[in-house]
Amino acid sequence: MTKIEPPSTTASGYLLSPDITNPNATISIIDQADGRVVETRTGGLEFASVETRGGVSRLVTSDGKQLEQYPGIHAGFSLVAGTGAYGRCHVEGVLVAFKSRPTDQAFVYTIKKLP
Numbered sequence: 001m002t003k004i005e006p007p008s009t010t011a012s013g014y015l016l017s018p019d020i021t022n023p024n025a026t027i028s029i030i031d032q033a034d035g036r037v038v039e040t041r042t043g044g045l046e047f048a049s050v051e052t053r054g055g056v057s058r059l060v061t062s063d064g065k066q067l068e069q070y071p072g073i074h075a076g077f078s079l080v081a082g083t084g085a086y087g088r089c090h091v092e093g094v095l096v097a098f099k100s101r102p103t104d105q106a107f108v109y110t111i112k113k114l115p
Contacts, residue, residue, distance in 0.1 A: 012114035016059060016067065016096065017044035018075035020110050030070040032078035045077060046114070050091055058087045059096070059111075069098035074107055 019025035029039040048062040059067040061079060068086035070076040078086070089098045091111065099106040 013046055013048040013062065014050065014059070015044045015046055015112050015114055016077075017110045017112065020112075026075065028070075028073065028076045030073065030076045030078050032068070032070070032080060035070070037076075050111070052091070055090070056088050057091045057096070058083060058089065069100065069107060071100070071104050075109075 016027070017025070018027055023043050025044075026040045026042050027045045028037045029041070029045075030036070031038050045067065047059045047067055049060050051058050051060055061067070065079040065081055066083060066087040068078045068080055068084055069089070070078055071086065080087070085100045086098075088100060089096050094110050094112060095108055096111050097106060097108045098104075
């Protein structure tokens with residue numbers, strides 16, 4: 001497994017952005033149990049590391065939770081323990097794509113390492 005982490009403990013990690021041209025774009029944090037929005041965040045969602053195994057990545061917060069793309073909701077994520085299928089993504093350069101199942105809509109976002 002490859003784990004990309006910030007170079008020092010003072011670095012913030014990474015930002016997942018739904019729209020880099022709009023700093024006011026929002027990401028919704030979704031309760032995975034019932035699909036309701038429990039929080040919105042403006043500009044993006046910070047996370048600590050990108051873990052990659054076998055060409056498939058996952059985005060992980062500093063407390064070990066995985067960001068999972070909620071099916072059918074652009075910029076809708078759940079923060080969950082574990083390594084579920086909805087957190088599987090592919091990272092190419094600054095782009096990250098989520099498409100967990102063949103029936104799911106694909107979503108692409110940008111990620112940027114923070115200073």
